[in-house]
Amino acid sequence: MSIHFILGGARSGKSAYAEQLAKIQTQPVTYIATARADDVEMQARIQHHQAQRPENWATLEVSENLGLVLNKLKADACVIVDCLTLWMMNCFAQHPKLNTQAIDAFVEALNSFEGDLILVSNEISMGVVPMGALSRDYVDALGRLHQQIAARADRVTLMVAGLPMTVK
Incomplete structure (x- = not known):
């Protein structure tokens, strides 16, 4: 079991790098997508990401209960969560104040x-x-x-202009 945490700015190559890592795994891959297609531009982004993924990857769309979903996945899987930024935004959209229950459940599921x-x-x-x-x-x-995840992660990578920079 390992956690690889990939951070970076918008269009820094985070998703492509995560997908490269998953493609070399031997176990089945599950892709958890957290984006919501609320407008035409986001729909186009989602379609672009979908087209990049191999057909044999399972895809789950999760907007809020990420911890619950992680708890249901098999131990022999490689799971990509893309991305926590949008997931957290979804949590804030559902609950104008900080949704500590969803965050705590996610961190517990990581553990x-x-x-x-x-x-x-x-x-x-x-x-x-x-x-x-x-x-x-x-x-x-x-x-x-991010600090909680980085402390728990086996590897942390910062993406800069498409280049992976090892942080941990």
């Missing part, structure tokens, strides 16, 4: 997951502090989640 897990997320905390309280709450919550 008990027995397969290989590739987690993808945007590193959004390298810029200015957001002006609005809700935006600050989101950035703070995502940053804290």
